[in-house]
Amino acid sequence: MDSILQIEKLKKKFGGVVAVDGVDFEVNPHQIKAIIGPNGAGKTTIFNLISRIYPPTSGTIRFKQHKINELKPYVIAKKGISRTFQNVQVFENMSVLENVMVGRHCRTRSEIFAAIMNLKRTRDEEKRIHDYSLEMLSFVGLETKKNETASNLTFQQQKLLEFARALATEPDLLLLDEPAAGLSVPEADEMAQFVYRIREIGITILLVEHDMGLVMEVSDEVIVLDSGQVIAEGTPREVQNDKAVIAVYLGERETENANHTKS
Amino acid sequence: MGKKNILSLLILAGVILALPLGLGNSYYLNVLVFVGIYSLITIGLSLLMGYTGQISLGHAAFFGLGAYTSGVLSTKFGVSPWLALLAAIFVTGGIAFLIGAPALKLKGHYLAMATLAFGYIVFIVFNQASSLTSGPSGFGQIPRFRLGNFLLRSDVHYYYLVWTLVIVVLLVSLNIIHSRVGRALRSIHEGELTANIMGVNTAKYKIQVFVLSAVYASLAGSLYAHFITFLNPTPFGFHFSIVLVAMVAVGGMASVWGAMIGAALLTLLPEYLRAFQDYDILIYGSILLVIMMFLPQGLFAGILGLIKKER
Numbered sequence: 001m002d003s004i005l006q007i008e009k010l011k012k013k014f015g016g017v018v019a020v021d022g023v024d025f026e027v028n029p030h031q032i033k034a035i036i037g038p039n040g041a042g043k044t045t046i047f048n049l050i051s052r053i054y055p056p057t058s059g060t061i062r063f064k065q066h067k068i069n070e071l072k073p074y075v076i077a078k079k080g081i082s083r084t085f086q087n088v089q090v091f092e093n094m095s096v097l098e099n100v101m102v103g104r105h106c107r108t109r110s111e112i113f114a115a116i117m118n119l120k121r122t123r124d125e126e127k128r129i130h131d132y133s134l135e136m137l138s139f140v141g142l143e144t145k146k147n148e149t150a151s152n153l154t155f156q157q158q159k160l161l162e163f164a165r166a167l168a169t170e171p172d173l174l175l176l177d178e179p180a181a182g183l184s185v186p187e188a189d190e191m192a193q194f195v196y197r198i199r200e201i202g203i204t205i206l207l208v209e210h211d212m213g214l215v216m217e218v219s220d221e222v223i224v225l226d227s228g229q230v231i232a233e234g235t236p237r238e239v240q241n242d243k244a245v246i247a248v249y250l251g252e253r254e255t256e257n258a259n260h261t262k263s
Numbered sequence: 264m265g266k267k268n269i270l271s272l273l274i275l276a277g278v279i280l281a282l283p284l285g286l287g288n289s290y291y292l293n294v295l296v297f298v299g300i301y302s303l304i305t306i307g308l309s310l311l312m313g314y315t316g317q318i319s320l321g322h323a324a325f326f327g328l329g330a331y332t333s334g335v336l337s338t339k340f341g342v343s344p345w346l347a348l349l350a351a352i353f354v355t356g357g358i359a360f361l362i363g364a365p366a367l368k369l370k371g372h373y374l375a376m377a378t379l380a381f382g383y384i385v386f387i388v389f390n391q392a393s394s395l396t397s398g399p400s401g402f403g404q405i406p407r408f409r410l411g412n413f414l415l416r417s418d419v420h421y422y423y424l425v426w427t428l429v430i431v432v433l434l435v436s437l438n439i440i441h442s443r444v445g446r447a448l449r450s451i452h453e454g455e456l457t458a459n460i461m462g463v464n465t466a467k468y469k470i471q472v473f474v475l476s477a478v479y480a481s482l483a484g485s486l487y488a489h490f491i492t493f494l495n496p497t498p499f500g501f502h503f504s505i506v507l508v509a510m511v512a513v514g515g516m517a518s519v520w521g522a523m524i525g526a527a528l529l530t531l532l533p534e535y536l537r538a539f540q541d542y543d544i545l546i547y548g549s550i551l552l553v554i555m556m557f558l559p560q561g562l563f564a565g566i567l568g569l570i571k572k573e574r
Contacts, residue, residue, distance in 0.1 A: 051460050077462035091453035094446075101443075102450045106462025108443055112471055115442035116435050122442065129443065169462050 002065065004029045004173055004204050005050075010059035012045055012228075019045040021228035022059070027173070032195065032205045034215045036239075037225035038248060043208040044086060046225075047175050050206075051083050052076055063173065078106045082166035083175035086208075088158040090165075092151035096142060099150050099161055100133035103168030136164040140194065156187050163194060167203075174198060176207040180214045192218050216240065224248070268437050271520065272430065279426045283419055291534075292418045296490060298530045299425035303483035305510045305522035306429075306436055307476030312508070313516030314440065315472050316452030317367060318375045320504050321382030325477040327389060327499030328355040329484025334405045334494045335395050344408045348485040352478050359477030360470065367469045370455075382504050389496035401495025408489050421490050428486070429523075432479055436519050439475075448472055513554055515561025524562050 003026035012020040020042040027033050035043045049056050052073045061069045068076055082103070091099050108129055110122040137143045140160040145153065153161060159179065166174055179195065180188035188211055195218050199205055209215045215222060216236040224232040224245045232242045239245055286292050304326055311317050332351035336342040342350065366377040389396050396402070408415045408424065415421060439445050450458035451465050459465045488494055506529065514525020532550065536543035558565025 053456065053460070072464075073456070073459040074462050074464045077460060082462075083460065085457070089454055089457040091450050091457070093453060094449055098446060098449075102446055102458065102463065103461050105443060105447055105450075110443050112439060112444050112475075115439050115444045118438045118442075126443065165461060 002029075003027060004064060005206065006060075006062040006065075007046070007050075008060045008062070010046065010049060010061065011057045012042075012049055012054070013057045018228050020049065020056075023225070023228070023230055025223050025230060025233065027204060027206050029172075029204050030199065030202065031220050032199055032207070032218050033221045033223065034219040035206070035208045035223045035225055036210075036212070036215055040227075041225040042228040043225055044177060045228075047083060047177050047206075047208060050076075050175060051081065074106065077169055077171075080170070080172035081175065082169040082171035082173075084159065084162040084166055084177055084179065086177040086181060088155070088162055090150040090153075090158050090161050092149070094150055095146065096148050096150055096153065096161055097130070097133055097137060097146040100136050100164045100168045101129050103136075103165035104129045104133055106169055133164075133168055136168045139167065139197075140164045156183055156190075159183070159191070160194070163198070167198070171203060173204045173206065176205060176209075178209055178211075179207060180209060180211040188214055265441070268441075272433060272437075275433075276430060279423075279430070283422060292422050294530060294534055296418060296421050296425050298527045299422070299429050300483045300487050300490075301507070301510065301526040301530055302429050302523045303425075303432055303486075304480045304507055305514070305526045306432055306519045307479030308507055308511045309516055309519050309522035310436060310439070310448070310472050311476040312511060313518065313522070314445065314452060315448040315469060316455075317469055317473065318371070318508075319378040319473070319476070320375050320501075320508065321378035321380075321385075322476070322480050322507050323499045323501070323503035324382040324385035325355050325359060325480035326484040326487070326503070326507075327385060327496070328358060329481030330488040330494055330499065331389060331396060331484070332481075333485035334402070334488040337489070338402065338405050339395070344406055344485075344489045348482070348489075351481050351485050355481035355484075356474050356478045359474045363470045363473040363477075367466070367473060379501065379504070382501055386496060386500050389499060396494075396496070399496060401493060403493040405488050405492040405494065407492065421486075425486055425490075428482065432482070433519060433523075440519070444468065444471075509551065511561075513551060513561060515563035515565070517560070518563050521561045521563030528562065 005027040007023055007025050010020055010023045011018070023046065035046065037043055048054060050061055052069065052071060056069055060067055063079055063081060068079060091102065108125055110125050114122045134143060134146065137146055140163050142157060142160055142164065145157065150158065150161060176195065179191045183191060192214050195205060195207070219236055222234065222236050222239045223230055224239055226248045231244045231248065232239050282295065283292060304322060308319065308322055311319055329351045332354045333344065333347040336347040336350055337344050362381050366374060366381070369377055390399050415424060447458065447463045447468050450461070450463055451468060455465050510525035510529045511522050512525070513528060514523065515521025532547060533543065536546055539546055554562060560568070
C-alpha cells in the first residue's frame, strides 16, 4: 500500500539551532500515527514544516506522491491536509459556526463578483457551506453553541471547534497538535474517542502528544523523537520497551544507552 | 445580507429622499454632499481596516487620483465626465494593485508606513507634474455631470447623485461582507496565518479588498472633482488620510454603517462648532477624545451595545 505522507531527510535549522535533523518516516492511509518526544525534540516543528508555516532547510515532504514543500499553506489545505494547533487558534471574534464555515472555504468557489451580484448559485453555495459546517459542529457536539462567539467557549470546546473547522476542509490527512494538552483526564479520554471517530470516517491522523496514556491507547504506530532525530519507531508496545526511549524519558544517559542503535 | 440590513438600507433611502424637502437648497445640503462623498471612502476603509485588519494611511491619495484623473481627462482632453470617472476607476484601481501587491506583504505599522509614503509620493506628483495638474495653484472649469441633455448644476442634483451611489456601494459592500469572501476577510483579521492554513488565499483577498477600497475612493474623487469643478493638491494630502482613518475609528471600524456615521459626524461637527470660533478645534478634539475613551469600538457598536444593555 502506498503511504499517504512521506518525509525524507527533513531538516530545519533556526539560526544555529537544528530543530529537525534528518527525519525520515511515512504515514500509511487510515493509520493513526503519533510523534512523541521530550520538549524541544522538534515535534511541532515537523507539523509546521508539513503545513508550510516555514520552509524546510532541506529534505522533502510528499503527500499522495506529490512534493508539497514548495506550496503555500492554503494550497496544502486544498490538497487535503488540515490541522489543529497546540495553543488553540480559533477566530475569536467570529461565531462558532462561522469558524467552521471558514474551513469550508477551500471546497467552495464563489468569488467577489459573484458575492457582489448575490447570484442564485452563490446563495445556494452559501446554504451548502452553512449546512455542511453545522453537520461538522454536530459531529463534535457543539451545534447548540453555533451562534456563540468563539472566545466564549471553554478550552476543551475551542479544541473541539478546531476539530470541526479542520474537518470542514475535508482532509485526507489530519495533523493533531497535542489534542489532550491542557485537558483533564476525562476530557482527554473524550478526545481519544474523537480521534477514533475521525479515523472511522476515513481520515488518516498524525498526532503530536505529550500525554502518554492517550498516545499508547489510540496510536497504531509511534515515532519517538529526541533532539530532532528519530530514535525509535514501532507499535506502542515496541516503543515502550525500547531502551533508548526509556533512557530519554527517564533522563538517564548512560554510556550503553548513548551507544544504543536505532531500533 | 440579513433582514436588518435591508431594513436599514430602506430607512436610509427614505431619509435621503426626504432630507432635501426639509432643508431646501441650503448650505447644509452642500455639506451633505460632502458627507456622501466621504462616506464612499470610509465604507471602503471599513472593509479594509475594520473587516480585514489592514491599515492604510494613504487613502487620500486614491481619492486624489480619482479626482485628478477625472478632472484632467475631462478638462484638458475633452473626455466626458462619466467616461473620465470610469477611466479614473481603472487608473486608481491599477495603481492600487501595483502598490498593494508588495505593500500588503507588510503588517501593522510597516504597512501603515508604506501606505503613508505612497500617499506622500502621490501628493508630490500632484504638486510637481504641473503640465497636467497645474501644480499647487490648481485648475478649474472642470465640467459637471450630464444625464442625457440634463446638466447636474445644483447641490440638490449632486446630493441625489452622490447618495444614490452611496446606496449602491453600501449594497455591494454588504453583499461582500455577508458572503464566503467576507468571512475570509474577517478570518484574515482574526489570524492571517491560521486563515491561510485553513485554506484561505490570504494574499489574494487582501489585494482585492485594497483595490476595491481604492476604487471607492476614486469614485468619491471623481464626484468631488465634477462637483467642486476646481482641483488643487491640498485636500489630498496626508492630513486628509488621517481624517479618514479618524472617521472610521470614531464611527466604528467593524461596520460599514459605523464608517458612514463617522464620516457624517466628522464632516458636520466642524460646521456646528464654528459658533465657538477660536475654541472650535479644542472642542472638536475633546469630543473625539471622549468618544474614543468611552466607546472604543466606535459610536455605532458603542451605542448599539448601550441599547442592548438597557433592555
